[in-house]
Amino acid sequence: MQHADRTELVGGPHALREPLRVLIVAPHLDEWDVGESFTAYKLVAELSRHARLTVLAYECRHGPPLAEQLPLAEVVTFPEPGWVRRYERIAGMIKPGVPVLHRRVASWIARALASGRHFDIAHQILPRAPRHASPLVRFEVPYIMGSVGGALPTPRAFRMEAGSAPWFTRLRILDAVRFRRDPWLRRSYANAALVLGVAPYMREILADIPMRRFEPFLGIGIDELAPEIIRHEKKGRLALLHVGRAVRTKGLRDTIRAMAELGDMPGITLTSIGEGEEIEICKAEAARLGVAGRVSFLGRLPRAEIETFYRESDVFIFPSFRESMGGVLYEAMRWGLPAITVDCGGPGWIIDESCGLKVDLTSPEIMPRDLAQAIRQLATDPTLRQNLSKGAREKIAAEALWSVKAQHMLGLYAEVAQESRQ
Numbered sequence: 001m002q003h004a005d006r007t008e009l010v011g012g013p014h015a016l017r018e019p020l021r022v023l024i025v026a027p028h029l030d031e032w033d034v035g036e037s038f039t040a041y042k043l044v045a046e047l048s049r050h051a052r053l054t055v056l057a058y059e060c061r062h063g064p065p066l067a068e069q070l071p072l073a074e075v076v077t078f079p080e081p082g083w084v085r086r087y088e089r090i091a092g093m094i095k096p097g098v099p100v101l102h103r104r105v106a107s108w109i110a111r112a113l114a115s116g117r118h119f120d121i122a123h124q125i126l127p128r129a130p131r132h133a134s135p136l137v138r139f140e141v142p143y144i145m146g147s148v149g150g151a152l153p154t155p156r157a158f159r160m161e162a163g164s165a166p167w168f169t170r171l172r173i174l175d176a177v178r179f180r181r182d183p184w185l186r187r188s189y190a191n192a193a194l195v196l197g198v199a200p201y202m203r204e205i206l207a208d209i210p211m212r213r214f215e216p217f218l219g220i221g222i223d224e225l226a227p228e229i230i231r232h233e234k235k236g237r238l239a240l241l242h243v244g245r246a247v248r249t250k251g252l253r254d255t256i257r258a259m260a261e262l263g264d265m266p267g268i269t270l271t272s273i274g275e276g277e278e279i280e281i282c283k284a285e286a287a288r289l290g291v292a293g294r295v296s297f298l299g300r301l302p303r304a305e306i307e308t309f310y311r312e313s314d315v316f317i318f319p320s321f322r323e324s325m326g327g328v329l330y331e332a333m334r335w336g337l338p339a340i341t342v343d344c345g346g347p348g349w350i351i352d353e354s355c356g357l358k359v360d361l362t363s364p365e366i367m368p369r370d371l372a373q374a375i376r377q378l379a380t381d382p383t384l385r386q387n388l389s390k391g392a393r394e395k396i397a398a399e400a401l402w403s404v405k406a407q408h409m410l411g412l413y414a415e416v417a418q419e420s421r422q
Contacts, residue, residue, distance in 0.1 A: 020051040020413050023109070023119040023141065025134075026126035027101050029055065029070070032063025036128045039220045039327070041069065044125065046406035048072040051413065054119070056105045058097065078104045098132050106135035113139065120417040121193075128198070128219070128324075130206065131175050134188040142193040142420040144412070147219045149198030149324035151175050151205045152345055154249065157363035158321060162248045180208045193416045198325050199349040215412065218346065220327040221402040225393060226307075226335045231314055233382040237267035240375065241313035241337070243306060243328050244320065246276030251319030251342065254368050256282050260289035261372035268294065268379055270317075271309060275300040310335040314385065315378055319371055321361050323347050333396050338388035340374045342367070354391035 028037035029044055047053060053073035058080040060066050067075040080097055109122075122143040124134045130148035137143075154162050178185050189195055189209045196217040197203060203214050244250040252272055262268050272282070272295065279297055286292040301309075310316075316332035317340045325346035329339055339356035341347040351358055357377065359370035378385050398404070 020120045020410070020417060021118060022047070022051045022053050022413060023122040024053055024055045024057075024073075025102075025105055025122065025124045025136065026055070026057050027095065027098055028061065028126070029057050029066060030060040030063050031069050033061065036126055036219075040126050042221060042223075042402050043219060043405055043409065044073070045070060046402045047409060050406065050410055056108060058101060076108060095127055095129070095132065098127055102133075102135040106138055109135070109139055109141075113141075121413050121420075123413075125219075130202070131178060131185070133182075133184045134192070137184075137188045137191050142416050143191075144194045144196060144416060145189060145192045146196030147198045147202075147217045148196065148206075149202060149219075149346070152201070152322045152324055154322055155361060158248070161253070161364055175205075176208075179206060193420065194412060196412075199346045201345060201349075216349065217408070217412075218325060218350070219405075220325055220330060221400050221405045222330050222334050222396065223402060224334075225396060225401075226311070228393065229311055229336055231336075231385070231389065233386070234267075235380050235382060236265055237314075238265075238269070238375065238379040239312065239314045240268065240270040240317050241273070241309055241315070241332070242270065242317050243273045243309075243332070244318065246272075246274045246278035246282070248278055249320055249322040250274075250278070251317075251321060252278055252282050253285060254319050254364065254371060255317055256285045256291065256295065257289065257364075257368035258371035258375060259286070259291040259294060261369055262375060262379075263290070265376065265379060266294070268375060270295045271313065272297045273299070273301050273306055273309060306331075307335075310337060313337060315340060315375070317341075317371070317375070318347060319359065319367065320345070320347060321367075326350055330396065330400050333392040333400070336389040336393045338378060338385055338392060340371065340378070352395075355388055355395050356392070357388075 024044055026040055029041040030037045031041050048070055049072060055070060055073050055075045057066060057077055059077040063069060066077050078101060081100055119141050122136045122141045124136055124145050128148055129150050134145060186209050189206060189211055194213045194215060195211050196215055198218055200216045242252055242255055246252060255270060259270055283297060286295045310332055316337040318329060319342045321342050321344060323345045329347055329350050332339060333355060339351050341351050341358055342361050343358040344361045348358060357374040359367060359374055
């Protein structure tokens, strides 16, 4: 294991001269995967440049062996049970392989500590769903949970239009009960030195558990800013862009209805990128409301083509009302796109007055009118668009780069490690 390339964490009240010895626990970390295993990999890879990481995980499903992907870390992997990979969507929700991994992790840690190994801090970085207990609670090493997210319910006003969900997604309703009653889960959070949530709303989700410390930390990021784009300044002309999986909660239907409120502004257009059961419903809604000529449904596109639309659009609209994080906002903001979103969940925390507009989470009848008002405001005020575009890039540079995310996490590690020594 090589440590020579690691840089020291310097500066600040909790600075340490020696690289921290950090134990990372995660079911999957994989640069070749998608979702949480990819984003967690990006953070861990950056952390490995600055701290002495020992990573405990299942072996990668998609890319090269994890030890090759994380050459600066000590990597210990376990074979994933074959039955876990069956019924992939159900497994993605329930994660039946997590308890199996945690038993193996607990055994490995017990042996390591008995042999004289020392760790300054441990971090259960995944799963992101908050319903999983931690094997770290068994040991004296101070540990961090998260960042955890999810558990947002569909607002009552939108449930009639949300349709029926697969049976296994309804298991989410048990989360609140487990936060109140499950002793192992409660102890995992209560004994953690720090619980990280993907956004401030997770403090309320976990309110029934007496946590020592809670901090919001959005575990998604980007590698670099896109080239700066000078966009047009014409009033009344606006190219809106919506990107996301086409399900009711992503707000595409509400955006279509907002377009119908802007019949006096024919220069406003909407492009939808994404596929799913909501697309046909939204096409019918656009036709019914008379806006089909101003809305383009492009379906699923390769990443390179999506980047082209980020570059050529004027405003990113993403009124998702059950979004725990909202990484797609980062993708748009790195191109300097002002955003319109809903003031809830992750998007409500990402977007502020420096980079976009937020509407209240109300109802399917009211929210489209509020969205239309926000769209109209941006369409008629090019100076505001320019200011928000500049603010979006500045916010990404200050908060969203993986290098910045890693330094923030290293600071938290240093704080927790120092507090544990007192």
